[in-house]
Amino acid sequence: MTEIATLAPAIDAESLIADMGRRARAAAAILALAPTDQKATALKAAARALRASAATILDANAQDVARGEANGLSGAMIDRLKLDPKRLEGVATGLEAVAGLTDPVGQIIDETKRPNGLLLQRVRVPLGVVGIIYESRPNVTADAGALSMMAGNACILRGGSEAIDTSRAIHACLVDGLDEAGLPADAIQLVPTTDRAAVGAMLRAAGLIDIIIPRGGKSLVARVQEEARVPVLAHLDGICHSYVDKAADPAKAEALVVNAKMRRTGICGATETLLIDRDFADPGRILAALLNTGCELRGTSEVRALDPRVKPAMAEDWDTEYLDAICSVALVDGVEGAMAHIARHSSAHTDAIITEDVATAERFLNGVDSAIVMHNASTQFADGGEFGLGAEIGISTGRMHARGPVALEGLTTYKWIVRGTGQTRP
């Protein structure tokens, strides 16, 4: 590892990624055929290695943290970076959880028998080589590496420079796990250099990398979406809406809106805009509940007339992902008004309706064109774990391939298997 890191600056980024990509492709061919047990064994062994190497990993993390503090990283950044024994145990149990997930590879999606006797099956196969570009959370090294591998893919991980020592120490444990299970070490590779040129080389590596998944802040995702020549699975914004219909139960609406906005304000599934039906009986109750939790509200003049604590909303508020205890609020004309606002301003991540009227709910669920639409549920449920996927490698707002939370199945594609007995085409 140290040797590679020392060599790295002498190698140009394109050649480095090309070489890693070729090794990943070779590993992917083996991973694609690896039985579920063998992949699970690798992850369980990696978890054991992680526990056995706890001291080394925490030492490496202390170096990252010290360097971060010296470089003036914010408190929030340092917190994201920092591992302690409890967080590290969480990373290890996370690996074990992925080892226990249902393996999608080899699943038969559907099969048909043609009149000429040909049997056609669509069978799940891995995507191939997954590139993951992330920032300062060192646990992504373990999570993303594990999910990619369990779905039969090879992956190339490019972690942020802030967490590089921790990422290297964790990566060494993943490689130990692969070794122990008899799988190729090249199945999970970590880019040895923190040179930003390596990111550009990954984004241009069409043919070597099959899909890029960026994990991190908006500027990272925006750069990846802008520059990539490889398909990208990601979401840029989570501008999520909760709409309170006139037929909403007021108590339910209050609880849902407060949870959707305030449970955790920094996650992509947090509601950023509250829409209230002009015919809803008690909008003031919802506003007061949010204000009483310390949430800043920004509303139209109509909304401000309901509660003087509401600040004025500017045009850009409707297109802003606050990721903070701030909520924009507008009144709308029923579900059609809500849908029109959402069509204009949603980032197609998650949008919810709160109503007791089933027909109105169906209108919203069918008519809103977002990756996730909800009825009488908190937008904060937008999460692979909460969806029962066992984990998630990200949430996609793209329309192709996979939408919403992406876990093992989203890391696969399919192939057609045709079984004949000598049929020729007339």
Added chain:
Amino acid sequence: MTEIATLAPAIDAESLIADMGRRARAAAAILALAPTDQKATALKAAARALRASAATILDANAQDVARGEANGLSGAMIDRLKLDPKRLEGVATGLEAVAGLTDPVGQIIDETKRPNGLLLQRVRVPLGVVGIIYESRPNVTADAGALSMMAGNACILRGGSEAIDTSRAIHACLVDGLDEAGLPADAIQLVPTTDRAAVGAMLRAAGLIDIIIPRGGKSLVARVQEEARVPVLAHLDGICHSYVDKAADPAKAEALVVNAKMRRTGICGATETLLIDRDFADPGRILAALLNTGCELRGTSEVRALDPRVKPAMAEDWDTEYLDAICSVALVDGVEGAMAHIARHSSAHTDAIITEDVATAERFLNGVDSAIVMHNASTQFADGGEFGLGAEIGISTGRMHARGPVALEGLTTYKWIVRGTGQTRP
């Protein structure tokens, strides 16, 4: 139509496509919710309009053909361009066939109930706006427009200049059908100008167009894949292999190879390279059968030793899609040798094994990483119609979203619908 065509040169391509894209998006919102019957009604009405306008369409086509002949188009190009009453009737019945296909929109892919009572469903929804860029076959206007619309999408069709008069006449019938069914005319739009800048504008129209499907020759597909900022569904090459294993039945192998290579040499599913196991008993029989149909063989010295009529193969032969009565031939060491050759040279379209040994067949079917893998069947079956999809908008060798023949389902994505009763996230 004439009016738009006259206006077109005054509008720059970017603005033209942006305007078409916005109108397509609005139409897509309506199409996404249109019931199956309404979409089928539009296609059946379009078929009637096509029959009623036969004289007009054939006149328009005669103009295209006359212009093509004056411009020195090849005989093959003129043949592709030319409609006659029988071909036109084929286009009309094609529309009716699409009207009868199972509508994927609204299908529930899977559903789960979470322990907290949330019901999660993944439901098929249209992709949105499909851009189709094609060359001289005017029937693509009808086929691609019909498939896109039946899957609930709006589409923007950009036909080649050679067939533009025919495309316009056919497009007018599709619009008549939409009108008659009460669906927006903007659901199927034809780019009014033949200015090549419009293609570039479509390829850059991320956010306006959700997917681009090129239909045409290799240079068109290569340009689209190179320049597009919008996801592309296509295949560049169909370098398909048939492998005759030592455990192949000789008579079956002969029939399959001749069909796979020679039934139609110009289609993407035609076998381009024949691989024969060194331990197969009678390779000369397979070579003679191909040679006797008039196929040129290009082989290694080993192959040439089997039959003096075999010409020498150059290195580039293994990476060439002949689309002609030419076949490259190599001997390999069993299924592993065949898989190694295919991994290096296949375009991941369709590859087949011919053997009576089931274990060997399974090894090949699992180990070859192509969109379609076949056992004891002709590679010429690689076709949406033959796969029972009712039609196809193209064959994809990409790994994301859809692989192999793509029909209605491949023109959809899914969204998550979450049905709650007031659940908040702890």
